[in-house]
Amino acid sequence: MSKPFTNKALTAHDQLTVAEIGDLFGFPVSAVLAAIERNRSAIRKSFYSIPDMAKRWGVSRGTVYNVLREAEFKLLNLGSGARKSKWRVPAAVVEHIEKSRSQILSESKEQHAA
Numbered sequence: 001m002s003k004p005f006t007n008k009a010l011t012a013h014d015q016l017t018v019a020e021i022g023d024l025f026g027f028p029v030s031a032v033l034a035a036i037e038r039n040r041s042a043i044r045k046s047f048y049s050i051p052d053m054a055k056r057w058g059v060s061r062g063t064v065y066n067v068l069r070e071a072e073f074k075l076l077n078l079g080s081g082a083r084k085s086k087w088r089v090p091a092a093v094v095e096h097i098e099k100s101r102s103q104i105l106s107e108s109k110e111q112h113a114a
Contacts, residue, residue, distance in 0.1 A: 047076065047088035056094075071097050 016024070022032045048056070053064045068075065073093045079086035 044091060046091055048091065048094055050087055050089075053089060053094065067097060067101075071100075073097075 018032050018036075019029050021027075022029045025032075045052070050061050050064050054061045057064065068087075068089065071093070073089075073096070075093070076088040076090070077085055078088060
């Protein structure tokens with residue numbers, strides 16, 4: 001059960017429950033929760049892990065490694081030793097790769113036909 005709103009003006013530091021947000025915009029709580037979950041992955045990070053990128057792009061980790069090798073950008077390795085790699089990819093690199101590999105579907109069809 002939501003608390004009724006007061007006449008006091010809201011500030012940037014006030015907090016609302018998910019139920020209150022739903023009531024405010026006329027959405028069921030389940031829809032607000034689903035929107036929050038969908039958008040959590042869209043929050044901009046400074047660095048991405050290989051599994052983060054695989055999930056973001058909907059591909060395997062192996063594909064991510066192949067794309068990164070092809071792009072030849074410097075990455076951050078937080079692991080120690082030869083077998084303990086913990087790669088972190090700067091957000092700027094992720095954005096550059098996405099922009100450079102993005103194309104219009106008709107362009108993609110033309111390239112495959114040639």
